[in-house]
Amino acid sequence: MITLKKQYLTAIIGMFIFVTILNAGGISVDAGLTPAENRWIVRYQARQMERTGTNIMDVDVAMTTDMHVFNLAYGVRPQLTLMIMQGWANRKSDMMGQASGRNDMTLMAKYRLLRVNTRETTLGVAATIKLLIPTGEEPFTTDYWSVSPGIFLSQRWNTWALDASTEFRFNDLFDNRDDSLQRGWEISTNCAIARQIALGDNSAFSFAPVLEMTGSVTQPDMPAHVSFNFRESMIFLSPGMKLTYQSLILEVLWQYPLWQDIPDSAMEYSSKGLVGIRYMF
Amino acid sequence: MRLSFQNFRLMILLAILAMGCSHNTPSAIPEEWKASGEIRIYEVFGMDCPGCHGGLENQLTALDGVDGAKADWVQKQVTVWVSQGNLISDEVIHEAIKRANFTPGDRIK
Numbered sequence: 332m333i334t335l336k337k338q339y340l341t342a343i344i345g346m347f348i349f350v351t352i353l354n355a356g357g358i359s360v361d362a363g364l365t366p367a368e369n370r371w372i373v374r375y376q377a378r379q380m381e382r383t384g385t386n387i388m389d390v391d392v393a394m395t396t397d398m399h400v401f402n403l404a405y406g407v408r409p410q411l412t413l414m415i416m417q418g419w420a421n422r423k424s425d426m427m428g429q430a431s432g433r434n435d436m437t438l439m440a441k442y443r444l445l446r447v448n449t450r451e452t453t454l455g456v457a458a459t460i461k462l463l464i465p466t467g468e469e470p471f472t473t474d475y476w477s478v479s480p481g482i483f484l485s486q487r488w489n490t491w492a493l494d495a496s497t498e499f500r501f502n503d504l505f506d507n508r509d510d511s512l513q514r515g516w517e518i519s520t521n522c523a524i525a526r527q528i529a530l531g532d533n534s535a536f537s538f539a540p541v542l543e544m545t546g547s548v549t550q551p552d553m554p555a556h557v558s559f560n561f562r563e564s565m566i567f568l569s570p571g572m573k574l575t576y577q578s579l580i581l582e583v584l585w586q587y588p589l590w591q592d593i594p595d596s597a598m599e600y601s602s603k604g605l606v607g608i609r610y611m612f
Numbered sequence: 613m614r615l616s617f618q619n620f621r622l623m624i625l626l627a628i629l630a631m632g633c634s635h636n637t638p639s640a641i642p643e644e645w646k647a648s649g650e651i652r653i654y655e656v657f658g659m660d661c662p663g664c665h666g667g668l669e670n671q672l673t674a675l676d677g678v679d680g681a682k683a684d685w686v687q688k689q690v691t692v693w694v695s696q697g698n699l700i701s702d703e704v705i706h707e708a709i710k711r712a713n714f715t716p717g718d719r720i721k
Contacts, residue, residue: 367667367712406667409713448658448715450688487660527661534686535662578666611666 364455364485365443366406366611374402376582376607384598386426394424394598398434410443420471432468437461441483453487459498475503475514490529495522502552512552515562519547525573535577543569543584565591565600580609641691645680650694654702655717656709659685668712675700675708689720 366372378398386392400418407413418434438461445456463477481498497520525541544566551562571584586603593599645651656668665683668690672681677698683690690709694700706716 365713367671370667370670409711443713446658446713450655450657450717453658453660487658490660492660529686534684535665537662539661575662577662580663611663 364446364453364457364483365410365412365441366404368406368409370406371612372402372404372609373612374404374607374609376400376402376605378603378605380603381601382598383601392425392598394422394427396423397421400434412441414439414441422470427470430470432471433466434471435467435473436464438464451489453485455483455485457483457485459483459496461498461500463500473502476505477502478504490527491525492527493522493524496520515550515552517547517549519545521545527575537575539573539575541569541571541573541582541584543567543571543586545569545586561594561597563591563593563597565593567600567603571605578611580607580611582607582609641682642680645691645693649679649696650698651721652692652694652705652719653721654690654692654705654709654719655688656683656690656714657688657717658714659683659688661685664712664714668709668714671708671712672705675704678705688717 376399378400380396380398382394382396384392398418398420400416402414402416404412404414416437416439419432420434421429421431423429439459441457441459443455443457445454447454459479459481461479461481463473463479465472465474465476467473477500479498479500481496483496484494486493497518500517500519502514502516521543522545523541523543525539527537527539530536530538546564546566548564549562566589567586568589569584569586571582574581582605584605584607586605588600588602591600641651659665659668662685664685668683669681672678672690672692677695677700678692679695680693681690692705702719709716
């Protein structure tokens with residue numbers, strides 16, 4: 332039976348979905364079509380992720396990871412964007428203690444395959460490829476190169492937007508380990524819906540409620556006991572908002588785990604928070 | 613760093629400071645433009661937020677003969693200030709709009 336509180340919650344979520352089934356643009360993943368030629372985009376995001384569980388003594392344990400991620404993108408051609416991403420992480424764990432360090436570096440290229448702009452709609456398709464370079468510090472590096480080809484789809488209808496992307500990650504490109512180890516893979520997908528609302532008389536200011544859904548499946552390394560990649564599948568639902576003033580975007584997102592399938596020995600994902608700022612030159 | 617209230621407040625402060633540093637692009641045509649040169653208005657399709665303005669305006673102001681440009685994603689148009697006596701063609705303007713990944717429509721003025 333639905334309680335009064337649940338009814339309120341359902342109504343709020345329903346209203347949010349109704350409001351956001353208008354225009355989008357993702358926040359947690361790279362979203363948006365290729366920018367104008369010669370345009371630079373600088374982006375910073377602060378992310379926090381929490382995981383909780385119990386250890387073998389049945390005592391509650393927790394792990395918090397804070398990340399600072401910097402992105403620099405450049406429109407080489409109208410149809411081609413290059414991007415570099417570097418993060419730093421700080422982890423506090425009841426079981427593993429504290430650690431800080433640099434993450435692996437990611438290079439990315441996005442190539443526009445299709446873009447059709449009409450008076451009412453815009454439809455875009457782009458191919459993406461990411462290269463993960465093991466430049467990070469222990470314990471935040473994978474120690475191997477990975478490549479992730481993907482596809483990105485964007486649809487605008489007046490002030491409404493829908494973005495969807497999916498990518499597949501091949502781990503350990505150069506097969507560093509011995510032949511007895513078979514690396515796992517990961518497939519992830521993201522869908523975002525939002526509406527761009529102009530604020531005031533000046534079209535330089537806008538507000539956009541955003542609703543994202545993110546899912547991923549990780550196939551573990553085999554044999555599992557020496558793995559870096561553990562078996563896990565999860566879906567996150569993420570309400571957020573973007574505030575745009577001219578070339579500046581402020582973004583906030585909160586990710587709630589809707590469903591997760593992880594090994595009994597691993598800690599469960601709790602919610603994740605993200606605050607970001609972006610400037611386009 | 614935790615996403616604490618202090619950090620969130622810092623982000624807001626940085627955003628406000630950056631907004632203060634941003635160049636101002638009101639929708640109204642500046643008086644300076646009306647005084648000399650030619651003002652043209654083109655329809656532009658594909659802009660979906662104020663963040664699109666800068667990329668389009670940069671492409672247009674990089675053209676010889678264009679002294680200023682103001683885009684408006686709500687009105688779906690861009691106002692171009694062409695230097696006095698310059699005969700820059702609509703085709704050149706259209707090509708610049710395409711380099712910004714947008715599609716030119718009709719010339720309104």
